[in-house]
Amino acid sequence: MPKKAFKVTAISLIIASMLAVAGCGGGKEDTAAKDTGDTTSPITFSFFGADASPNWNKMQDEVGKEITAKTGVTINAEYAVSGGGQDKISLMAASGDYPDLIFAKGDVNKLVDAGAMLDLTDLIDKYAPNLKKVYGDYMDRLKYSNDDQAIYVLPTNAAVNQQYFDAGGGFEIQNAVLKELGYPEVKTVKDFENVLKAYKEKHPTIDGQPTIPLTLDADDWRIMITVTNPAFLATGAPDDGEYFINPQTYEAQLHYKRPEEKEYFRWLNHMYNEGLLDKETFVQKSDQYKSKISSGRVLGLIDQEWGYSDAENALKSAGKDERTYAHLPVTLSEEYKDHSFQDTGFTSGWGIGITNNCKDPVRAIKFMDWLASDEGQVLINWGIEGKHYNVEDGKRVIPQEIQDKKINDASNFTKTSGIGLYTIFSAHYGDGVKDPSGNYYTTNFPDQIVASYTPAEKETLKAYGATTWKDLFPSEKDFPVKPWGAAYNISVEEGSDYTVTYQKTQDIIRKRIPEAILTTPDKFDAVYDNMIKELNAAGAEKMEQQYTELVKDRVELWGGTTEAK
Amino acid sequence: MEALTPNTIPRSGQDTAKAPKRKRKGGFWSTVLQQKYLYLMSLPFVIWVFVFSYLPLWGWTMAFQNYKPARSFSEQKWVGFKYFHELFQDDRFYLVLRNTLAMSFMGLILGFVVPIFFAILLNELRGMFFKRFVQTVSYLPHFVSWVVVAGIITKMLSIDGGAVNQILMALHLTDEPIQFMAKGNWFWYIVTGSDVWKETGWNTIIYLAAITGIDPELYEASRVDGASRWRQMWHITLPGIRSTISVLLIMSIGHLISIGFEKQFLLGNNLVTDYSEVLDLYALNYGLNMGRFSYGTAIGIFNSVVSIILLFTANGIFKKVTKESIM
Known part of the structure; x- marks a missing residue:
């Protein structure tokens, strides 16, 4: 094709496409909040949730239908399949294509930086009396930062005034193992090791397959839950994500730098070299980990209940009740106390927000407000009266058959009833808070928790003289309230030096910690000390200083309410 | 025209x-x-x-x-070239570049030799039914997603009842099961091997099609001249599909640097990251996931520039050597 002709064609094409692009970029929706007074006409909100919700049933469950009937709202939800939806949210921020409502977890700062989130302060003030009531004194904790005191999300990941009645963490041992060994005292990692070793020697195989004394799940972020977080929990420090925060000076340091944690990892190294830690620990994926547990031949775990509950449910359905796990507060040595239950106050942080793509923010906030009302909270926690619970002498009671379904057929029950699917949509009280009728808002209260234990669990608890797992752990009353809440949900500015350094330190930690555990005992010190050097070389010290500032800022931002409890 | x-x-x-x-x-x-x-x-x-x-x-x-x-x-x-500076100063970038190039070169070489070899062998088969059967079976893995393939591979190589270790033990080649997935320097071979298993059959199809286009008279003539089966393969079949091979080769060289990341992401674990992390994964972790769109774009530009250079170099060399070109 001759050159000139090509040019002409090209130019006309460019013009054509420019027109097309300009056409697309036309007028933005006016999202100014207007109260239409309308409260029940059908409306659909799109929603993205950053946590997987495999039982979501498109609001066709019983509770969902009731919510639609009362508020007119249908939620068109999409959930992250796994991994917190980080990529998806980044793409939303870049493309400007947001749903009406979003539960973005720690990535909400990306959306705030992109100007995608609506400030809810006025909306709450005008239209949401119930939200105000539930958050009460904690309203200050909803603010985004010292510089930007807007409210972008309603923290719904955490419940207000939550009291813990049950423990889901600590170190886990199969009930059958404890029973056979006559319920020995398990307080330190040495005790834990001895129990696993003794049982393994007695039973080298279970159901014909080799016994696995201890396995961990190091797949992606799960390494934090089962490998690195237990290091601070076993050495008497509370959960502040990757940091240890000095309660006096608020100075933050990577928790790996504490000398006592090095000793914890040395113990894991010892477990590996003794052949007690599963050789596949750092190679297996989460599904392999769970399939091992559900085969009933893993004696001990160091995990949180939600991390392996699928596998435990499989054990229950298979009738291997005795292979489910007991939770024990194990520490490195007697001098440390497990800080799992140190009170953070209301942790605030992650929650649901309204984006500026939402056509009717007033309806959205009213919807959330209704869910936060007494009626709404009872519905999402208890279900429908006469169906999922009955009122007897003014008390809400769950019929036995429903309770059985809840325990033994949990996922199907959630799918059909919808109980538990709607808590992330609005503010809600935690366990142990009573409504005006004198009943608890949630179904987790001591009697109900004991009722949900399996016979094997009850037997173990009885042997240790406790009624719930929590009775075995040091209580929150033993520790002061942390004025910064939980440091793991402090948001940081996107794309800053801090995030790059943080990612680099994570890469080093996730590579070197497994290496330190899998090496021979004589090389452990060298590998571990080298990791600390590498971390500092990657800029960890500067990062710790920056984080110290963030923690101090938060204490200041929350200043008004830290004394409230 | x-x-x-x-x-x-x-x-x-x-x-x-x-x-x-x-x-x-x-x-x-x-x-x-x-x-x-x-x-x-x-x-x-x-x-x-x-x-x-x-x-x-x-x-x-x-x-x-x-x-x-x-x-x-x-x-x-x-900000000018700030992000490129940052990129070229990061040690990790060179590490992932090495991994990317190593795995794609290994994939390129085996991904060419094996399917061509396989196509020629299939072509020599006499029984039509058997030929079709083998062909179908061999290209079926192409339709299996990498997620599933990664699951199969990890299970096969597992020390906890994995088939490969059981065979090795039964043959007394090792006493202890080998942790294949925990050895960094084996990772490249595992990825390349699984890629060959998955894609060989599919890649064979195009060569088989090219072989059918060769004039049967050439074979008849050579047979008259007394050429053996091996001679026919070497002097007729291979030259007959030469242009197909070179076009495909040049195009794959252009894609050398963008090999995707599914395989590496799904088969990798914390113990082998030094060998498993590839450029695309690096761009995802250090670019998009952190909201550093500029940095991610800089990596993308680097990718494209390298691809274009590779493509033109490969094409130039082919032009000189074989007098054939795709541009």
Whole structure:
């Protein structure tokens, strides 16, 4: 094709496409909040949730239908399949294509930086009396930062005034193992090791397959839950994500730098070299980990209940009740106390927000407000009266058959009833808070928790003289309230030096910690000390200083309410 | 096109003497007029390519800005080559570049030799049913997703009842089961091996098609001259599909650096990251996931530039050596 002709064609094409692009970029929706007074006409909100919700049933469950009937709202939800939806949210921020409502977890700062989130302060003030009531004194904790005191999300990941009645963490041992060994005292990692070793020697195989004394799940972020977080929990420090925060000076340091944690990892190294830690620990994926547990031949775990509950449910359905796990507060040595239950106050942080793509923010906030009302909270926690619970002498009671379904057929029950699917949509009280009728808002209260234990669990608890797992752990009353809440949900500015350094330190930690555990005992010190050097070389010290500032800022931002409890 | 040009000669013939330049112009427009339907038919594709392949290049400007989403172009801050500097100073970048190139070269070599070899062997098979059967079985893994393949591979190589270790133990080749997935320097081979298993059958199809295009008379003639089966393969089959091979090879060389990341992501674990992390994964972790869109774009530009250089070098070499070119 001759050159000139090509040019002409090209130019006309460019013009054509420019027109097309300009056409697309036309007028933005006016999202100014207007109260239409309308409260029940059908409306659909799109929603993205950053946590997987495999039982979501498109609001066709019983509770969902009731919510639609009362508020007119249908939620068109999409959930992250796994991994917190980080990529998806980044793409939303870049493309400007947001749903009406979003539960973005720690990535909400990306959306705030992109100007995608609506400030809810006025909306709450005008239209949401119930939200105000539930958050009460904690309203200050909803603010985004010292510089930007807007409210972008309603923290719904955490419940207000939550009291813990049950423990889901600590170190886990199969009930059958404890029973056979006559319920020995398990307080330190040495005790834990001895129990696993003794049982393994007695039973080298279970159901014909080799016994696995201890396995961990190091797949992606799960390494934090089962490998690195237990290091601070076993050495008497509370959960502040990757940091240890000095309660006096608020100075933050990577928790790996504490000398006592090095000793914890040395113990894991010892477990590996003794052949007690599963050789596949750092190679297996989460599904392999769970399939091992559900085969009933893993004696001990160091995990949180939600991390392996699928596998435990499989054990229950298979009738291997005795292979489910007991939770024990194990520490490195007697001098440390497990800080799992140190009170953070209301942790605030992650929650649901309204984006500026939402056509009717007033309806959205009213919807959330209704869910936060007494009626709404009872519905999402208890279900429908006469169906999922009955009122007897003014008390809400769950019929036995429903309770059985809840325990033994949990996922199907959630799918059909919808109980538990709607808590992330609005503010809600935690366990142990009573409504005006004198009943608890949630179904987790001591009697109900004991009722949900399996016979094997009850037997173990009885042997240790406790009624719930929590009775075995040091209580929150033993520790002061942390004025910064939980440091793991402090948001940081996107794309800053801090995030790059943080990612680099994570890469080093996730590579070197497994290496330190899998090496021979004589090389452990060298590998571990080298990791600390590498971390500092990657800029960890500067990062710790920056984080110290963030923690101090938060204490200041929350200043008004830290004394409230 | 050639067939249509003679028609235009009489019309433009009138002003040949006056202005040769104008003649060419007029020639073009009359060609357009003559072939207006052909032009019209190709127009949608030209627009399509322009909109989806050229227009997005505008986004490259992001690499030179401190890009923040949801701000207009004029509000962005220009930072020049800052992100490229950062990229070339990061040790990790060189590590992932090494991994990417190592795995793609290994994949390229085996991904070519094995399917060609397989295609020639299949072509020599006499039984039609058996040939079809083998072909179908061999290309089925292509349709299995990498997620599933990764699951199968990890299970096969597991020390906890994995088939490979059980075979090795039964043959007394090792006493202890081997942790294949925990050995960094084996990772490249595992990835390449699983890639060959998954894609060989599929890649064979195109060579088989090329082989059917070879004139059977050539084989008959060689048989008359007393050529053995091996001679026929070497002197007829292979030269017969040479141009197919070179076109595919040049195109794959262009894609060397962008090998995707599914395989590495799904098969990798914390113990082997030094060998498993590839460029695309690096761009995802250090770019998009942290909201550093500019940095991610800088990596993308680097990718494209390297691809173009590789493509042109490969094509240049082929042109010199074999007198064949795809451009």
